[in-house]
Amino acid sequence: xxxxxxxxxxxxxxxxxxxxxxxxxxxxxxxxxxxxxxxxxxxxxxxxxxxxxxxxxxxxxxxxxxxxxxxxxxxxxxxxxxxxxxxxxxxxxxxxxxxxxxxxxxxxxxxxxxxxxxxx
Numbered sequence: 814x815x816x817x818x819x820x821x822x823x824x825x826x827x828x829x830x831x832x833x834x835x836x837x838x839x840x841x842x843x844x845x846x847x848x849x850x851x852x853x854x855x856x857x858x859x860x861x862x863x864x865x866x867x868x869x870x871x872x873x874x875x876x877x878x879x880x881x882x883x884x885x886x887x888x889x890x891x892x893x894x895x896x897x898x899x900x901x902x903x904x905x906x907x908x909x910x911x912x913x914x915x916x917x918x919x920x921x922x923x924x925x926x927x928x929x930x931x932x933x
Contacts, residue, residue, distance in 0.1 A: 847905075852912075
């Protein structure tokens with residue numbers, strides 16, 4: 814009877830030492846949620862941050878010429894998809910990136926359509 818009790822005590826001590834470690838290993842949606850929202854943030858924050866950094870460092874014309882280099886950041890999700898250990902996270906990150914891009918593009922096209930139609 815003492816063996817199961819010692820295992821429980823050891824598990825409790827381990828849980829107290831690392832209180833949030835269970836999220837990374839046992840929760841089934843951790844990789845999905847963090848990957849999806851990371852993809853959303855990646856699509857919105859990385860190009861904006863890159864443009865702001867370029868604008869701070871260079872003139873407007875030079876920053877405009879260097880902006881296409883933001884595509885280099887697409888290596889990050891590709892590497893995540895290539896490695897077996899991070900593939901699930903990478904899949905959901907790519908899904909978050911794709912859906913965010915579709916929503917932003919769809920809303921922008923609708924707004925442009927209604928603005929042009931109202932002007933005519």
